Amino acid sequence: MQRSIRSALLSAFAALALTGAALAERAAPPVDQVPQAIVPVVAEVEEAAPAESNAERAKTQPGNNAPFWRAVRDWSPQSDTTSAVRGIESTVLIQPFVQYPGSRFATAGEAWRQVRNQWIIPYGSALLGIVVLAIALFHWRKGPIGQEANSGHAIERFTYFERAAHWANAFAFCVLAISGIVMAFGKFFLLPLIGGAAFGWLSYALKTGHNIVGPLFAVSLLIVFFTFIRSNWPRREDITWLRRAGGLFGGKEVPSHRFNAGEKVVFWGGVLLLGSIVVGSGLVLDRLIPSVALLRSDMQVAHMIHAVAAVLMMALFAGHIYIGTIGMRGAYRAMRDGEVDEGWAREHHALWYEDICKGKISARRTERPPSRETVVRG
Template sequence: MKHLLCALLLASGAAWAQAPAAPASDAAAPAAAVAAPVPAAVGAVKSQNIFDVKPDASEEPGYAQQTNGERAKVQPGNNAPMWRQVRDGVTGYSSLPASQAPEAGNLIQPFAQYPGSRYTTAGQAWREVRNNWIIPYGAALLGITVLALAIFFVTKGTLGHADAEAGGRRIERFTPFERAAHWSNAIAFVTLAITGILMAFGKFFLLPVLGAQLFGWLAYAAKNVHNFMGPLFAVSLTVIIITFIKDNIANRADFVWLSKAGGMFTNKEVPSHRFNAGEKGMFWWGITIPGVFVVLSGLVLDKLIPGWGLLRGEMQIAHMVHATLALWMMALLLGHIYMGTIGMRGAYKAMKTGYVSEAWAREHHELWADDVRSGKIPAQRSGAAPAAQTTPSHPAVGGTS
């Protein structure tokens, strides 16, 4: 074994000694020839060693500031400079006039942070607010409201004892004009609520059932119905506010009603005027205040307010306000619809016919009934009462007809 190793060492040493030594004058020439760059043809793509380029940027100076043309010589197909300009909000060319489309040349919005979003591009921030907050928590709010009303109905049942159409004296609670304004606003709101729910939540519960094509047509129809029903809601809301505002001003009796929770935990309702504190709260916080902002934001989304809705940021803010307050209104008005139908005996008939019995008025709005009996408020505020509204033995309350 030792002899074999010695033989191998001797053979390698002899081979090294026999190799001819290159002249010193010729050694630099091949090196220079190898180092000299090969001139590139005119119009050809300049090559670059991939090991000289970092994964994120090149080491060569000015790499980050290169134009698309300069970058294409080094990395063909890499148009990062263009997208960097797009991200930074550089305005490109657009044939549309700035007065009609001020953002036509900007593909990506600048950075912004909306409530509940990260600091990112405005479009992504709006998407995060919509998908992470408005949609899931809005659906939860509506679901919890429906569940709470169902539990309340099971535990409490229909409130009240007197029927609005019971015999005896009759009091006109709502005039024909008031009922027309109410039903116009109610029909418009319910239509807007249904179409809004279809557009916001339909893809979660209808798309899997109907399929993409049928659901697409349904969503398209819902959008058009929503847009055309909006102006009717705006007009009827204005009429509702003007008509009922005088009877929804807070007074001392409302604070007493609130302190006793409206008699919810007793067997007797707290005396109130024509509308109690709960109904007044619904008028202000469930209809008037949110309704005004819902209408205004809807007009911005429809581009019906001159000078508004031309910028994407305005549309995003209008959409967030519109969707949030619309869900708030739907949740509260679900309670109003419940109390006006199955929640309180005689409430629906009062809005349907306009008249209630004196017994119903004294049970639910005792102070209002007292004012009618004393003559402060006429029992008949519209035209002559129908013959069925009074009985021979019981003339109309307050002596009016």
């Protein structure tokens, strides 16, 4: 029995083996139809063509100036091209990438342009416009400050030297402010009115005057600072003046010494702080600092600092100019003639007037006999 079962299993296994072999032989493709191994085909790379010139590139891709800028980037004194750039940066035609406050990460020249066009020009013009508008609205609503004083008794407020220093500085400031405004903002409000040719000549003339008058402004500013520093030292009464804004929006004016706290803010903030920044950066831009090699990046930073400080200085001095001319009765006469009426001194600088009455301060400091009676009644 067992032998018959074993014989049956062997017969079945043999049959399965023969059947599998037959099927495999039938499914196998002919030898000549066996796929060959996949061999990657590498296209032959043509040898790179020589660099195109800008003119050749313009024929195939108009407007693509890549060859020109590659030549600019790779320029060196040993190349067969020439450059108008001279000095220590003669080999630097495109500046490295930087990021100034308010700019994107770009070449230094482009970053400077972004700061100037996107921040200094729009916000600077807005600040100056707001200041002028605020002064105009104040004058329209309030009018000149103070009363007409004509007591017949004059007090000397400024000496000849003080007035000469002030007017020299004022003249230089006006020239610099007007020329600076035209150079910075003129193309927006003046160019459409007078045309490109006239605006070009005017801008060139103002730029030349700006560079010439700049050193005069620096010298006169230094003289003004040392001339008036003694009368501008902060005092305890200045806190009260600042807290009440000098009585500008109230009734009675807050008593002050020879210069009130508002004038001292102009002196320390405008003359000393902003004036020093404007003068220092201006000397860099004029290349008047000896033995200093200035790079283009130095000039760009100096220009941004100069422009910001100048705009703030003009905004601050605008209020000072307004009060000293049409904003306060009798103020312009003080700087024109050097004298003020006794009533004016009592109204606007009561503590200074009291010191004169007590003999702490002389009512006249010059040798010239007064044109009017210089008597102070106690």
